[in-house]
Amino acid sequence: MATIEDVAKLAGLSRSTVSRVINNHPYVTERKKQLVYQAMKELDYYPNSSAQRLRKQKTDTIAVLVPSLTNPFFPFLIEGLEIVAVENGLQLLICQTHQNKDKERNYLQLLQTKQVDGLILTSLENDWDSIAPFKESGPIIMCNEYRSEATVPVVRLDQVKGSYLGAKHLIESGHKKIAYCGNNKGELGADRETGFLAALDEYNIEMNNQWIFRDTPSIEAGKRILRTILSLEDKPTAIFAGSDEVGAGIIKEAKLQGLQIPEDIAVIGFDDLPVAQLMEPSLTTVKQPIKEMGQKTMEIMVSMLTNQDKVNEDVIELPIQLIKRESV
């Protein structure tokens, strides 16, 4: 492998001048510039990125921690993050935590080992207390999931409002016995539950504890939940699914069990993923502007990376809205 030294020698110049050409610095005559380009081409030279990173003390890479890529929510979020990242010459290092505390902590170390310049958390397995110290090593942003104790910028949606909207829609469609599927850990999950219960409360509807499910969201979980519901003595007439994937699983299994949707049981999803409109009946859902959330997040990351002074602790909240389809 050719080094900058080799290029310098072949061009009959110093390393400094070659470096200037590589980095587009001023004060290099056109003639020498050409000499350098020629030598680089002849030697098939490419700057060693580790050396550059070491010297420049930055990597132009941002770590993005996601629970899993097989949950389509996250690829869409990454889509948004990447658009703005690319615009700003940043690379993404996508890390799957698979809901594992240790993996999450290991990935946070990327910041300490200077392998990335900043880090974006889209979920959170560990306590905030154990995350906070990592802020010392570089900018951290929370996106999607959030914590009220978190002393970092947060880009999120109003989950209370989102689930409130969903629940309200179910109620206004005549349902009084509504099951709830959510996630037990995380403030996002807690807020959704709050919003859901707020809607019930507003309409003086009682909740039955047997109708609360807190599995990790997946198609399989949806199927399981539907089966459990069918086995109950007192069955709900509607289900608030925590995600479109759960909703899809519920619908599929319900039809398998011979139920009509929404007549026998109504279902409302969350996210508005492609699968929502593919289902039969198509899934009414609470739409999250996923891509926009990603873009906004990366914009903030970029500004943190440039104006280090302005320590931003804002909470950015993006709009959330109900998409009516056929399942309610």
Next chain:
Amino acid sequence: MATIEDVAKLAGLSRSTVSRVINNHPYVTERKKQLVYQAMKELDYYPNSSAQRLRKQKTDTIAVLVPSLTNPFFPFLIEGLEIVAVENGLQLLICQTHQNKDKERNYLQLLQTKQVDGLILTSLENDWDSIAPFKESGPIIMCNEYRSEATVPVVRLDQVKGSYLGAKHLIESGHKKIAYCGNNKGELGADRETGFLAALDEYNIEMNNQWIFRDTPSIEAGKRILRTILSLEDKPTAIFAGSDEVGAGIIKEAKLQGLQIPEDIAVIGFDDLPVAQLMEPSLTTVKQPIKEMGQKTMEIMVSMLTNQDKVNEDVIELPIQLIKRESV
């Protein structure tokens, strides 16, 4: 940020000894080892990864080029790759080419700039001729997509057989007028077409050129294709969809247009993604062992990284099989 020098000073030892402790080298007394650990802890020291990479001349990172993460096929493939990568202390750098030649070429440069030790191609936009030179800079493997000219290890499925199986199933279900959706670029696409046509040939069935579609696979493409088919004078009675996503789009749109599946039109997918079993009717499909393909690929990468001598140019072919559901 503390450096190894700081640790050495605090522990009253040399950099060499500290380095030995970090890298678990022999010949360090337990007592000094403890001194080092203590100093590292006190200074909150973490080795700078750029410095390590520069000195060690390796990154323990593998680039994985995928067209897009929003096509669920690739997250599943990554799942497989990651399992074996983690087992071997390797990190993945996931790169979305978005079907863009320039992006693909840029990502290949990761190899030349020594940002990664190896690279896995799961799709291919550029000609092989323009890819070949990159082999000089590190091991490259093709996985999923392939090229007969490619002089690198290839892990793939027998696509000819896969589409043959699919077409045969349609034919044996009584269909004689079968539309084909595929991808024009890439050998994978070409082989699928070959297998498809071979089945027709075997049963002496003629193909109508109007029934061939070569859009990039997506739900939207599926919908479009179905609409086009409906507008044809001579309509096929079955569709071989290039992927489950296309198949899903076709089914959805067909039902929207009031068609019965499989009575009015039969559909067969490819991949066996979760969406296949969610559809109503569930999608008969050609199952690809995606995760296994990922695992096998990374195993080969690991062996290339260790035994550099043994330049492996094998083609590994994994089994492919038909999953019968309701859409045919």
Next chain:
DNA sequence: AGAAGATATGAGAACGATCTCATAAACTTT
């Protein structure tokens, strides 16, 4: 013409680790 400023280049010190080599002490072996 001389001072001041802009332009152009190179030498050599960093960046933060690892690794080779030299050396010394502590054991074995004869």
Next chain:
DNA sequence: AAAGTTTATGAGATCGTTCTCATATCTTCT
């Protein structure tokens, strides 16, 4: 007790860049 091995440590070179500083030339201004 001398010679040979094994164990333990440090000095200093090295990986491949960029960046500061020194210096030299070339313009421009008074």
